[in-house]
Amino acid sequence: MSTTESTHTRAVAAADVVRSTLDEAAQATVRDRLQPLLVDLIDLSLTAKQLHWNVVGPSFRALHEQLDEVTDQYRLWLDSVAERMTSVGIAPDGRVQRVAGDSPADPAPESWAHQSVVVEAMADRIQAVARATRDRLDGLGDVDVASEDLLIEILDGLEMQLWMFSAQQA
Numbered sequence: 001m002s003t004t005e006s007t008h009t010r011a012v013a014a015a016d017v018v019r020s021t022l023d024e025a026a027q028a029t030v031r032d033r034l035q036p037l038l039v040d041l042i043d044l045s046l047t048a049k050q051l052h053w054n055v056v057g058p059s060f061r062a063l064h065e066q067l068d069e070v071t072d073q074y075r076l077w078l079d080s081v082a083e084r085m086t087s088v089g090i091a092p093d094g095r096v097q098r099v100a101g102d103s104p105a106d107p108a109p110e111s112w113a114h115q116s117v118v119v120e121a122m123a124d125r126i127q128a129v130a131r132a133t134r135d136r137l138d139g140l141g142d143v144d145v146a147s148e149d150l151l152i153e154i155l156d157g158l159e160m161q162l163w164m165f166s167a168q169q170a
C-alpha cells in the first residue's frame with residue numbers, strides 16, 4: 001500500500017470512529033453552514049494580517065492595531081467553528097488550497113494600501129460575511145442549536161466590527 005493510500009485509509013477510519021449525536025442529514029446541514037464560514041474566517045484572518053502589514057496613511061497606528069485586534073478575534077472564531085464541526089463528527093477543512101478555492105472574496109491588495117482602501121476593503125468583506133452568516137443561520141437551529149448559538153455570537157461580533165470600520169469611512 002502506498003503512503004497516500006495508507007493515509008487515505010486512516011482518514012476514512014477516523015471519520016467512522018468520531019461519534020456524533022446528530023444523524024447524517026443533520027451533519028450534512030451543519031457541514032454546509034459551518035465549512036464555508038470556516039473558509040470565510042480564515043480568509044478574513046489572513047486579509048486583516050496582510051492589511052495590518054501594508055496599511056499606510058495618517059491613521060496608520062490606529063488601523064495597524066485595530067487590524068491585529070480583529071485578526072485575534074477571527075482566529076478564536078475559526079477555531080470555535082472548526083471544533084464545533086469536530087464535536088458533531090464532521091472533519092473541518094482549513095487547508096490553504098480549500099480556502100483559496102472556496103473563498104468568494106477578491107484578493108487583498110498585494111502591497112502598500114492607503115488607509116481609505118483598507119477601511120473600505122475590511123468593511124466590504126465583513127459585511128459580506130455577516131450577511132452570509134445570517135443566511136446560514138436560517139433553519140440551523142432546527143438541527144443543531146449549539147451551532148446556531150455559535151453563529152449568533154459570531155454574527156453579533158462581525159456586525160460590531162462592521163460598525164467600527166464603516167464609521168471610519170464617514
Ligand SMILES: [Fe+2]
Nearest residue numbers: 052053064068
Ligand atoms: Fe504586527
